[in-house]
Each structure stands twice: as structure tokens, then as C-alpha cells.
Amino acid sequence: MPRPPSAMRRQILDCALRLFAEHGFKGTSLHDIAVEAHCSKASLLYHFAGKDAILTELLTPPAESLSAMSEELAALNGDQAVEAAVTGYVGLAMRYHLEVKIIFAELPDMLGHPVLAVIPRAVARLADALGGRSAEPRARVMAQMVIGGVAVTVAADVDVDPGTMRNELVQGALRTLGHPTG
Amino acid sequence: MPRPPSAMRRQILDCALRLFAEHGFKGTSLHDIAVEAHCSKASLLYHFAGKDAILTELLTPPAESLSAMSEELAALNGDQAVEAAVTGYVGLAMRYHLEVKIIFAELPDMLGHPVLAVIPRAVARLADALGGRSAEPRARVMAQMVIGGVAVTVAADVDVDPGTMRNELVQGALRTLGHPTG
DNA sequence: ACCGTAGCTGACCGATCGGTCAGGGGATCT
DNA sequence: AGATCCCCTGACCGATCGGTCAGCTACGGT
Structure with missing residues (x-):
């Protein structure tokens, strides 16, 4: 060796x-x-230090990135927030698609993990932005659907080139949210 | 006792x-x-007989229901297939939301499980119907996004009454697919 | 030449896992 | 009353888990 x-x-x-x-x-x-x-x-x-330490080191970058992104979202108003949230989330999900798969695979346990303690707040802010700052059931369900749909699609091994994947995910998410596409 | x-x-x-x-x-x-x-x-x-036998007994009904539904889809043409696939899938996902959560939580291992051996074929047919019988990357990505989005949303504990949830999931899925809503 | 330290390892540990087995208890039959 | 069967149990088993520890090896500084 x-x-x-x-x-x-x-x-x-x-x-x-x-x-x-x-x-x-x-x-x-x-x-x-x-x-x-x-x-x-x-x-x-x-x-x-242990098995958990390996997981922590793997999940820290995506957790911090998501947290940072959700902070930036807070400065934007309705329509800008929706588009920024969609493109930002799709980008992060694709960059960290393996980590996303790990997190979604054992969600309940993962959310109890210290390194992911910031996730609920970040996801709440993301969902808020995706839903256009609305508290309506429709907005909340659609935000959840986009978050889950993007994550699962990115985690699955769909045989599509990354550029196409990214574009379709963004367009698909905006359609899901009922957001007019420019 | x-x-x-x-x-x-x-x-x-x-x-x-x-x-x-x-x-x-x-x-x-x-x-x-x-x-x-x-x-x-x-x-x-x-x-x-064992831990696996418990899982098998729990997952057999949803697996058979999904398989049966996907068979019925094959008899429908494009537009009818899309709507039937969406409403059928949303219905099944909601009825078996706990089982869906179990399956999605450990997907790779679950797909290796005998009782779920029928799932890949069924999902392929479902995706085919959702994508309007198209082989385009866009259609495949959107089908995956709908399948994942509905499953994750149903598995998550969103505080919305079932009727609203069902309706929003169906409408949201149809929008995601770019399907004109009646 | 000597030594300290970083990198790595085999042997071992207690805990917990899924699963086995001999047998107890209470109905129901003859 | 005795036999039989269904439910159920405590005690136990081998395998595997995450983690510990004493010690080996090779290299850089002095």
C-alpha cells in the first residue's frame, strides 16, 4: 500500500x-x-470519533448551504422569493444529491441528529418562500410536494443529463406551484 | 389480560x-x-415466521393494489391515462400512506424484497401513463417528480384535512405534468 | 543513532439483534 | 378425569453491531 x-x-x-x-x-x-x-x-x-462523526462530516456542508440559502430567501418578497427558492433548492439538491438520498432515506432519525437540527427551520422558511408567504393549505401542500418531488427525483437514478434535469425540475416545480413561468 | x-x-x-x-x-x-x-x-x-413475514403481510395489500391499478391503466389512451393515473395513484398513496412511508424510507432494500418485486413494473407503467406515453426526458422527469412528490407529501404529517389534501395533490400533480385541468 | 509521533492494525468487548426451544396454562373435546 | 390443542412465555443461542486498546511500522527531526 x-x-x-x-x-x-x-x-x-x-x-x-x-x-x-x-x-x-x-x-x-x-x-x-x-x-x-x-x-x-x-x-x-x-x-x-465514531460512525456518527462520519455522518456529521458528510452532512454538514449541505446542511449549512441549505440554512444559508433559506436565510437569503427571507430578504426577498413574494414572486422573487418563489423563483429564488425553486432555483436555489433545485441547485442544492442536485449538488448534494447523494446526501439528500441519505437524509430522506431515514428522515425521522436524521432530523434528531444534531448536525441537522437547523434543517426544520430552514425547510420551514423554504416552504414559506415556495408557498409565496401564504398560510393556505394549498400553498403548504404544494410546497411539501415540491420539496419532496425534487428530492426524490434527484435521489433516484434517472438517466437524464444534469442540465436537462435541472431545467425540467425548475420548470416542473414552478408549474406545480402554479407560478407563471417567464 | x-x-x-x-x-x-x-x-x-x-x-x-x-x-x-x-x-x-x-x-x-x-x-x-x-x-x-x-x-x-x-x-x-x-x-x-419472522420479522420479514410481518413486513410482507403489511406490504402485500398496497403492492397488489398498485399492481392492479397499473394494469388497468394500460387499457387507457393518453389523456384518459394521465388523469386516471393521477387520481388512482393519489388515492392509493393516501389510503396506504403509512405503508408508503415504510417503503420510501428504505427504498433500495425494499425493492429487493420479494413481496415488492412487482413494484418496478407497476411503477414503470404508472410513470408511462403519467408521462402521457412519451419517452421524452421531460416526461420521465415529471413522472418521477409526481410519484416522489405525492409519496413524500402523503408520508409527511402535513396538518391538512384528507379531502383537501387529495384534491390539492391531484390538481398539483396535473399542473406538474402540464396537463390541462378541466 | 536515537526518539517521537502519525498511521494503522488484530484481538477483543459488551450490547443488541433475529430467531429457537421446551414447556406452562386454559379452554374444549371424549 | 384425562387428552388434546391453541396461545403464549422465559431462557437461551449465534451473529453482528459500534467501539476500545495495546502495540506494530515507518518516517521526520535532532
Whole structure:
């Protein structure tokens, strides 16, 4: 085995991301990750405090990105907010599609996870923007439908090139929301 | 403890359905179910061959219903198929919303489960009908978005009365698909 | 040459998992 | 009363889980 500084840590994260997305967090054991990363289970726990620490490191970037985006949304008014929310959410979902899959795969447990504690607030603000600041049942149901639809579509392995996927998701989401497309 | 013929079996199924939906299949142990159903773990395994058998019994009705519905869709042409697919799928998703949550929570493993072996074919036919028999990327992405959006929305605990929920989901799905609403 | 440290490992641990098994208790039959 | 069957249970089992620990190896600084 070659000896670069420590590519091991990065490799562990990559393998864990792939395995978590494929078999879920609970469905992936430290042994599985170790085999995939060509190292021992003990080596994982040298680089990371525990299984949860690996998950935390994987989910921190998307969680912070979503949180930041939802903050920016607050400064926009109705129509601008809807379009910004749709394009922003679709972009984030595509960039972090594996992480999205992990989160949605075990939602209840994930929302109890400290690193995702900011998610409910962020999602609430996102839903508020998607629904055009309306409290109507229709707006809330549609916001939920867009959030879920985009996430599931991005997480599924649909054989479509990313550009088309992004465009269709944005247009589809705007249609779902009943938002006039420019 | 009272002694009716065997309400135990039904009670086990009810508790398992609730717990699987709340914590996932892998996240629920036989012990958890036993505690919830006020019986011993051994009693579960007297009534059912194993943990998988409980899941099978829970998921068989929705799997068969979806399969049957997708068959009926094949007899319809474009526009009729789209509307029938949307209303049929929304209806099934709402009726079996807990089962939908279980399936979507651990999709990869679930699709490997024998009782759900019919699902990919059924979903493919459903997607085909939702997409208006088109092979365009747009149609496939939108079909996926509707299937995921409806499922996630139904599985989430949105505080909306069922009638409104059903109506909004149908209208929202039709808008997503770009289908003219009557 | 010596040593400290970073990277990594095999062996092991307690907890929990799904599942097995011999047997108890209470109805219902003969 | 005895036999039989259905429900149900406590005790137990092997496998696997996440995690610990003492110690090995190789390299850089002195």
C-alpha cells in the first residue's frame, strides 16, 4: 500500500457517502466501509470519533448551504422569493444529491441528529418562500410536494443529463406551484 | 389480560405498521413491537415466521393494489391515462400512506424484497401513463417528480384535512405534468 | 543513532439483534 | 378425569453491531 500523507481519510468519507446513499446509514456497518476503503475497521475509528462523526462530516456542508440559502430567501418578497427558492433548492439538491438520498432515506432519525437540527427551520422558511408567504393549505401542500418531488427525483437514478434535469425540475416545480413561468 | 380468540395477531400487525412507519423497518426491533403490542417477543414469532413475514403481510395489500391499478391503466389512451393515473395513484398513496412511508424510507432494500418485486413494473407503467406515453426526458422527469412528490407529501404529517389534501395533490400533480385541468 | 509521533492494525468487548426451544396454562373435546 | 390443542412465555443461542486498546511500522527531526 502506498503512503501518501493521508488520502485514507478522504477515501473513507467518499466510500461512506456512497455506501450510506446506497444502503442507508443504519444499513451500512463500519465493516462495510472498511472493506470498501481497503482499511481496517479500527482505522476508521482512528480518523473519526465514531460512525456518527462520519455522518456529521458528510452532512454538514449541505446542511449549512441549505440554512444559508433559506436565510437569503427571507430578504426577498413574494414572486422573487418563489423563483429564488425553486432555483436555489433545485441547485442544492442536485449538488448534494447523494446526501439528500441519505437524509430522506431515514428522515425521522436524521432530523434528531444534531448536525441537522437547523434543517426544520430552514425547510420551514423554504416552504414559506415556495408557498409565496401564504398560510393556505394549498400553498403548504404544494410546497411539501415540491420539496419532496425534487428530492426524490434527484435521489433516484434517472438517466437524464444534469442540465436537462435541472431545467425540467425548475420548470416542473414552478408549474406545480402554479407560478407563471417567464 | 382478556382472552378474545386472537386479537393478538391483528394487534401485532397494527403496532408493527405504526412502528415501521415511525422508525423504519431496520430501526424497529422485534422487542420494540412486542413491548408496543403488550406481548413477548416469542409470541410475535409464534404468529409470524419472522420479522420479514410481518413486513410482507403489511406490504402485500398496497403492492397488489398498485399492481392492479397499473394494469388497468394500460387499457387507457393518453389523456384518459394521465388523469386516471393521477387520481388512482393519489388515492392509493393516501389510503396506504403509512405503508408508503415504510417503503420510501428504505427504498433500495425494499425493492429487493420479494413481496415488492412487482413494484418496478407497476411503477414503470404508472410513470408511462403519467408521462402521457412519451419517452421524452421531460416526461420521465415529471413522472418521477409526481410519484416522489405525492409519496413524500402523503408520508409527511402535513396538518391538512384528507379531502383537501387529495384534491390539492391531484390538481398539483396535473399542473406538474402540464396537463390541462378541466 | 536515537526518539517521537502519525498511521494503522488484530484481538477483543459488551450490547443488541433475529430467531429457537421446551414447556406452562386454559379452554374444549371424549 | 384425562387428552388434546391453541396461545403464549422465559431462557437461551449465534451473529453482528459500534467501539476500545495495546502495540506494530515507518518516517521526520535532532
